[in-house]
Amino acid sequence: MLVLNGVTRRFAGGTVALDGVSLCVDAGDFLVLLGPSGCGKSTLLRLIAGLDQPDAGTLAWHDGPPAAGQIGFVFQDPTLMPWASAVENVALPLRLRGETQALARAQAALADVGLADFAGAKPSALSGGMRMRVSIARALVARPRLLLMDEPFAALDDFTRHRLQDEVLRLTAEHGCTTVFVTHSLYEAAYLASRVVVMSPRPGRIATQFTYGAARLDRIAPAYNERVAELTQALRALQVAA
Numbered sequence: 001m002l003v004l005n006g007v008t009r010r011f012a013g014g015t016v017a018l019d020g021v022s023l024c025v026d027a028g029d030f031l032v033l034l035g036p037s038g039c040g041k042s043t044l045l046r047l048i049a050g051l052d053q054p055d056a057g058t059l060a061w062h063d064g065p066p067a068a069g070q071i072g073f074v075f076q077d078p079t080l081m082p083w084a085s086a087v088e089n090v091a092l093p094l095r096l097r098g099e100t101q102a103l104a105r106a107q108a109a110l111a112d113v114g115l116a117d118f119a120g121a122k123p124s125a126l127s128g129g130m131r132m133r134v135s136i137a138r139a140l141v142a143r144p145r146l147l148l149m150d151e152p153f154a155a156l157d158d159f160t161r162h163r164l165q166d167e168v169l170r171l172t173a174e175h176g177c178t179t180v181f182v183t184h185s186l187y188e189a190a191y192l193a194s195r196v197v198v199m200s201p202r203p204g205r206i207a208t209q210f211t212y213g214a215a216r217l218d219r220i221a222p223a224y225n226e227r228v229a230e231l232t233q234a235l236r237a238l239q240v241a242a
Contacts, residue, residue: 001027001146001178002048007057009043017043019203020057025146027062030172030179030214032193034186034231036238040204041182045148048180049073066146069097072139072177074149078131080123080138086110087119090138097142109137112174113167129160136168140175147172147179153188162219165192169216186235190227191219198234208234 002025017040091106113133217224
C-alpha cells in the first residue's frame with residue numbers, strides 16, 4: 001500500500017524526530033509502531049496521514065494517495081465536538097462529503113461499536129471508553145482504506161482497554177482496512193499486531209521488526225507470553241545501546 005524511503009523530519013531548534021526511516025506498509029497489515037516516548041512514532045503517523053511533510057525522503061502510495069475520507073485517524077484523545085451528540089460526531093466526515101445518508105450510516109457505525117442506545121448522548125454523558133468508541137466509529141464510518149491510531153487506549157483502565165482492543169481487531173477485519181497503530185505498550189503490540197516495528201529513542205529509526213501474521217493469540221497463551229518476552233528483549237537492547 002505504502003512505501004516510505006529515507007524519511008527524515010526535523011523540527012525548530014534542530015530536533016530530529018525521524019532519521020532515515022524506510023518502511024513498507026502492506027495492504028491488510030495491522031502494523032504496530034512500538035517504542036519509547038519521544039521516538040517519533042506519532043510524527044511518523046502524521047506524515048502518513050498527510051498532516052505533516054518530511055524534510056527528506058519520500059512516501060509513495062501503490063495506487064496513488066488516498067482520496068478524502070480514505071484515511072481514518074483515531075487520536076489518543078477522542079477529540080469529539082462537545083456540543084454535538086454521538087451520532088452527530090460520527091456523521092461529521094460524511095456530512096463534510098455531502099452524503100445524504102450521513103445520520104443513518106452514523107447510527108449503524110455506532111451500533112457496530114455497541115453504542116446504538118447512546119446515539120443522542122453528548123460526550124460529557126459518556127465514559128472515557130464510550131467516547132473512544134465514538135471516535136473509532138467516526139474513523140470507520142467512511143470505510144477508509146487506511147486506519148491510523150495514535151495510542152488510543154493509553155488513558156483507559158486495563159479492562160476497557162482489552163475490550164476495545166478486541167473491538168478494533170473485529171472491526172478492522174470486517175472492514176478490511178489496513179491499520180497502523182502507535183503504542184508504547186509491548187503487551188498491546190504483542191496482542192494486536194500482525195507486524196511490529198520497533199523504533200529507537202530519538203532520533204527515531206527502525207531498530208528491528210517482527211512479523212507475526214494474522215493469527216490472534218489469547219492473552220494467557222504461552223505463545224503470547226513468548227511474543228511479550230521477544231519484544232521486551234528488543235526494547236532492553238535499545239536501552240543498553242543508548
